[in-house]
Amino acid sequence: MSGAPVEVLQQVPLFAELRPEDLAQVARVFKKRQFAAGETVTKEGSGGAAFFLIESGEAQVSVRGHSRPPLGPGDHFGEVALIDGQERSATITANTDLVCYGLTYWDFQPLVHGNAAIAWGLLLALARLLRAAQND
Amino acid sequence: MSQVVPLAEAHEESVFGSKAVGLGAAARGGLPLPPGIALAESIVEDVASGEEAAIREVTDAASALPVPLAVRSSAVDEDGASASFAGQHITLLNIRTAEEVSDAVREVWWSANSDSAITYRQRVGLLHRPSVGVVVQSLLAPTVAGVMFTRNPISGADERIIEASWGLGEAVVAAQVIPDTYRVDRSGQIIERTAGYKKIAIRALPTGGTFEEPVASELTEALCLTDDDLGELHMLATRCETLYGPARDIEWAIADGRLYLLQCRAITRTGH
The missing domain is CATH 3.30.470.20 (ATP-grasp fold, B domain)
Structure with a gap:
């Protein structure tokens, strides 16, 4: 079985506006990645290559030295890096052995370039996130 | 063209990566190498994606090698004279069984797509998608x-x-x-x-x-x-x-x- 589970991916706000067939296409290009307990998953300030969805395990999050709530199964991180490949905004470390589904922007970009419906779904999701941020 | 070949049959850098092709030349030249196979970047991609047929093909080919095994990246633009990728892609040592090779291949794929690898690629101006082949060899127990x-x-x-x-x-x-x-x-x-x-x-x-x-x-x-x-x-x-x-x-x-x-x-x- 390859790719990430569609039903979990549906819960990710960035993908919430995609049509089921487009979401399935995105889900197929995810690849499983395992991190050992104690391993650094992302480092604040370093370049970001991928978006991750946690299947199992727990990870701790730190932003500018301050702890944030830990991440667990179903949680995700790296949406912005998925689009712009720029710096990570948090350091994430595996508290336990961590199993994730990862999607690199190298794999994501061609999907968006080749499918206007995916691009439109992402724009709708970003617009929704922007409105939510403005209302906070 | 087969996507899994003995090292001596690895000819195309754009398919198997420079490390595999370099070892292939050594094998053809009669230099003393541990036995090994080369995996094309396309099958590495499929194994990393969890494609069962690809995993089976790699496992079958690795079964012919004496264990334990070493699994090494062979990126297509790796080890060039102008940009050394040393340390950017991993080598996994002491893989005990052929069945464990596919997990190691997936880790190699991710090492070429990790944050540090991408940052490095951006720094040296490599803006295209990473492409990684793999070399699987018997691991020696050297003195x-x-x-x-x-x-x-x-x-x-x-x-x-x-x-x-x-x-x-x-x-x-x-x-x-x-x-x-x-x-x-x-x-x-x-x-x-x-x-x-x-x-x-x-x-x-x-x-x-x-x-x-x-x-x-x-x-x-x-x-x-x-x-x-x-x-x-x-x-x-x-x-x-x-x-x-x-x-x-x-x-x-x-x-x-x-x-x-x-x-x-x-x-x-x-x-x-």
């Missing part, structure tokens, strides 16, 4: 291993520089010991032997992976290569230069009394 430059990489002098330590060569490559250093001139004459300080040897664990074994105190500062070993290494350097051209950076190991070539690439920088 001694290390690196050899067929030309002095600092001064550019026309002499062999050999660094050696006990156990797997990763102790030298990752600078975990102060290795012995030897200089041998182009005629094979030994110019200098300097004992290092080798407190640990990296060995394979029976359960997989490696560990750092303390080196017995009487061996810590003892030379680990004999004059005969240096003669063999000099001959290997000559054969590698004949096959690949001058100024080579070689990884080697001695196991069961026999010298093996593990890797041969261009020196990325010389002092002349």
Whole structure:
């Protein structure tokens, strides 16, 4: 079985506006990645290559030295890096052995370039996130 | 074209990566290599994606190799003369069974797509998608291993520089010991032997992976290569230069009394 589970991916706000067939296409290009307990998953300030969805395990999050709530199964991180490949905004470390589904922007970009419906779904999701941020 | 081939049949860098093709040339040239196979970047991609047919094909091919195994990246634009990718892509040592190879291949794929690899690629202006092949080889249990430059990489002098330590060569490559250093001139004459300080040897664990074994105190500062070993290494350097051209950076190991070539690439920088 390859790719990430569609039903979990549906819960990710960035993908919430995609049509089921487009979401399935995105889900197929995810690849499983395992991190050992104690391993650094992302480092604040370093370049970001991928978006991750946690299947199992727990990870701790730190932003500018301050702890944030830990991440667990179903949680995700790296949406912005998925689009712009720029710096990570948090350091994430595996508290336990961590199993994730990862999607690199190298794999994501061609999907968006080749499918206007995916691009439109992402724009709708970003617009929704922007409105939510403005209302906070 | 088959996507999984014996090393001697790895010809296309754009398919198998430079490391696999370099080892393929060595195999065709009769240089002493541990047995191995090359995986094309397309099947590495499929294995990383969890495609069952690809996983089965790789597992079947790896089953023919004596275990344990080493799984190494062979990125298509890796090890070039202008941009060394050393340290950006991983090598997984001591894979105990053929069934574990696909997980190791997936890790190699991710090492080429990791944050640090992408940052590095952006820094050196490689903006296209990473493409990674894989080499799977039997892992030796060397008594001694290390690196050899067929030309002095600092001064550019026309002499062999050999660094050696006990156990797997990763102790030298990752600078975990102060290795012995030897200089041998182009005629094979030994110019200098300097004992290092080798407190640990990296060995394979029976359960997989490696560990750092303390080196017995009487061996810590003892030379680990004999004059005969240096003669063999000099001959290997000559054969590698004949096959690949001058100024080579070689990884080697001695196991069961026999010298093996593990890797041969261009020196990325010389002092002349």
